[in-house]
Amino acid sequence: MKVLVIGRGGREHTIIWALNKSPNVEQIYCAPGNAGIAELAECVDINEHNFEELGQFAKKRNIDFVVVGPEDPLFAGIVDYFESIHIPVFGPRKNAAIIEGSKVFTKDLMKKYNIPTATYESFDVYEKALNYLHQQKLPIVIKADGLAAGKGVIVAQTMEEAEAALKDMMLDKVFGEAGNHVVIEEFLQGQEMSILAFVDGEVVRPMVPSQDHKPIFDGDKGPNTGGMGTYSPVPHIPQAVVDEAIETILVPAAKAMVSEGRTFKGILYAGLMITKNGPKTIEFNCRFGDPETQVVLPQLQTDLSDIFLATINGNLKELEINWSEETAVCVVLSSGGYPGSYEKGIPMTGLDQVESSVVFHAGTALKDGQIVTNGGRLVGVTATGANISEARQKAYADVEKIQYDGKHYRTDIAQKALVAQQ
Template sequence: MQVLVVGGGGREHALCWAIAASPLLGKLFCAPGNPGIAEVAECVAIGAEDIPAIVAFAVERKIDLVVAGPEAPLTLGLADACAAAGIKCFGPVKDAARLEGSKVFTREVAEAAGVPGARWRRFDDPAAARAYVRAEGAPIVVKADGLAAGKGVVVASSVEEAEAAIADIMESRIHGAAGATVLIEECLIGEEISFFALCDGETALPLGAAQDHKRVGDGDTGPNTGGMGAYSPPPAFTPALQAQVMAEIVQPTLDEMSKRGTPFKGVLFAGLMLTAAGPKLIEFNVRFGDPECQALMLRLRSDLLPALFASCDGDLGLFDLNWDATHSLVVVMAAEGYPGSPRKGTEIRGLEAAAKVPGVQVFHAGTARRADGALVANGGRVLAVAGTGATLQEARDAAYAAVDAIDWPGGFCRRDIGWRAL
């Protein structure tokens, strides 16, 4: 089989790494890829949001399956364009991808489906949003409605912080058009979990859970990021809770999407808060999380490729997935200045030494090759250093031993990934 993965980050490296292990695979391509992905796939110089070029390449190379990594291509209609060209695409069509493309749409779908979640209001006028915040008080959550690369959410601990977030999002437009509308939500209290399910439009298959670390600094301090680390499985998410989430959140959402004429196919990522009243929905994403995907792929023992095809073909009812009993933990190494203005071009050494640590896999996220062959930082989140072990502590020790083997003065990481469980 010929497979094309779309994207060039740590999530896509993990997907390529897993797909490359399939005995069903003939040739694996990635657009645009990165230096780490180039070790397991042929990288092609096509941007992840260049839908016409991606489809043209897929037709020319007789690609059997396109696998969408990031959300942007899906919200731009990648799956629709592939379908029009007669090519299978793992990921939802544009109308179904609105579950991530619009947080207002997600709340409307969830409400119609009876999915438990936070109280919310939408605002198109910043003055009205500020008045609502003053009436509600803090803590309170301010969200840009559209896509903001994981940075459009502010959990405000004070009214002043919430008002500043409204000004940044709606008036300064720090996230562009994504901030034309905001949601103001109740701040849910509890433990946050990332849960994933493969979906074929009707059937959902649990794909596992992880716990992400969104804040940039140790002790969950500083601004939100795209994710500074993750581990799987999270002890707080028991089998009974998984069954409850499947029955009360995932399946009702699938049913509602089908009722609306936009069946959801692909991976549904439910951001959950485990509250005293039970699990509640924070948000949906329509792709694998990053760095949660890295943590999950390290534990998956089943062949991923046929499961992706089954999602496209409506055959997930015939599938089950096997998972390793080990634990995984991922530490993200980011460039100085992230999540604001990351410093690019700093040289990274020592990856060979890091890879020799038992139980370690290093995934590239924002890297590039300089003309002289040196590996350099080329983004905010640059590396995802993943460790596995019989216990979470062993996985953590392996990951940080590998981090310490990497020589990169221009980078930093959190030193407390996994602290909730440990």
């Protein structure tokens, strides 16, 4: 089979790495891809939003199915487009991708179908939002309604921070139109956990859980990023709690989308907080997480192409999906200055010295035969092992081998799991 993967990040590199192991996949194309992806697939210089050109390419190369990685083209209706030209495609349609594209929609959906989440109110008038804010307890969470590249959520510890976040979103439009509506919700305390699931309508096939590290610095300090590292599974959260999250959150969400006439097919990602009152939903995403994918897919034993096709064809219910007993840890290396401003085009060395891990490229490019920095998050170094400690040790040993000016990474990825197990 010939497969076209759309995207350019670490998530897409991981998807391609997993598809590359399939005996059924003979050729993988990626549009537009990156320097690491180019080692496994033929990269095609077509932007993710150029639907027509992507469709023409898929027809010309007789692509058997398309996999859409990032959220932006999903929310813009890329799946609807490929379906309209009769090319099989994995991902939710535009009317289902709204589960990530609008936080107001999703909070209202959870309220309507009694899916556990934080209490909240939504606003499209700044003065009303500000008035409500002044009546709330701190800390408080403020979310831009629309897509904001994973950065449209502010956890404000003080009223000054909360007021500034609200002004940034609603008046100064730092996230563009995403800030036209905002959600103000209670701050949930507990352990975070992500559960991704393959979903085909009401059929929900959960993956192994993982835990992300959003803030830029050790100890969860500093501004939020797209994710500085992950580990999977999450050994200190009991399986009974994982099962409860699946039964009270993921399955009802999939059923709710069917009831709303927005049948979801693709990856449903639930960002959860395990509170003293049980699992609650922080957010839903409509695609593979990044960097969660980098630790989840290395544990998958079933052929990923079989899962994609079963979902596309409506046969997911009949497919057995198996996972390994190993653990995985991913450490993300970022550009100096990220998530603020940073330089691009800085040479990276030592990537060929990595021995025990897989390096999934995110923001890299090839320039004059040399891999250089080309983004904020650059690579994810993923290692597997019999336990978290072993996988973590391998990953960090390989992180040390990669060098570039401005190198930054967190040194405490998966430390929470080790502390909890002591």
